[in-house]
Amino acid sequence: QKEVEQNSGPLSVPEGAIASLNCTYSDRGSQSFFWYRQYSGKSPELIMFIYSNGDKEDGRFTAQLNKASQYVSLLIRDSQPSDSATYLCAVRVGGSNYKLTFGKGTLLTVNP
Amino acid sequence: EAQVTQNPRYLITVTGKKLTVTCSQNMNHEYMSWYRQDPGLGLRQIYYSMNVEVTDKGDVPEGYKVSRKEKRNFPLILESPSPNQTSLYFCASSLLTGIYSTEAFFGQGTRLTVV
Numbered sequence: 491q492k493e494v495e496q497n498s499g500p501l502s503v504p505e506g507a508i509a510s511l512n513c514t515y516s517d518r519g520s521q522s523f524f525w526y527r528q529y530s531g532k533s534p535e536l537i538m539f540i541y542s543n544g545d546k547e548d549g550r551f552t553a554q555l556n557k558a559s560q561y562v563s564l565l566i567r568d569s570q571p572s573d574s575a576t577y578l579c580a581v582r583v584g585g586s587n588y589k590l591t592f593g594k595g596t597l598l599t600v601n602p
Numbered sequence: 603e604a605q606v607t608q609n610p611r612y613l614i615t616v617t618g619k620k621l622t623v624t625c626s627q628n629m630n631h632e633y634m635s636w637y638r639q640d641p642g643l644g645l646r647q648i649y650y651s652m653n654v655e656v657t658d659k660g661d662v663p664e665g666y667k668v669s670r671k672e673k674r675n676f677p678l679i680l681e682s683p684s685p686n687q688t689s690l691y692f693c694a695s696s697l698l699t700g701i702y703s704t705e706a707f708f709g710q711g712t713r714l715t716v717v
Contacts, residue, residue, distance in 0.1 A: 522704070533692055533709060534708050580704065580705075582704065594642070594644035
């Protein structure tokens, strides 16, 4: 059973702080990792992807991957109230199976 | 504008009455998929399609059917809906297939209630 685990939160941070969102996965064959943002009542929106160990930065967002420890994280620097949303981690396993497994998401609240 | 369009956005129906939720994308994407999202359970894949006439089951396919006769359309069919299919449904598409691809575009969602 492939599993992707996230702390459901809510994670509450003050405006301007760094928000750290974590995700662990069970299948060591996982090869690609994605972060989505979902505002309440809206559809998921792809914000980051990472394939290799290390950090990947895009604006205020940094994705971090550690395959040995089987975790992937998303850092949001200078958090804004508009970042308040549920963040979904998704993992794709190698092989002919094209299914993407999502975590249940972490609710982030950024307080002004 | 690149988009995935689902219809209807909201639907209330009765148990056993066949229904179809349509999904259309205007990006010439090969890959399309359907998900349902339930509180506490997250997003779960129902079916996916790698291309025209190529479909396969996701994690929760029971009670659903799909077809892919044209590249742009991927309807979700509930032959005999039951209350446990009450959920928020999303259609998604992607240009690429393979290990490094992902669901790049999601439709607006269809909130289905089966009474």
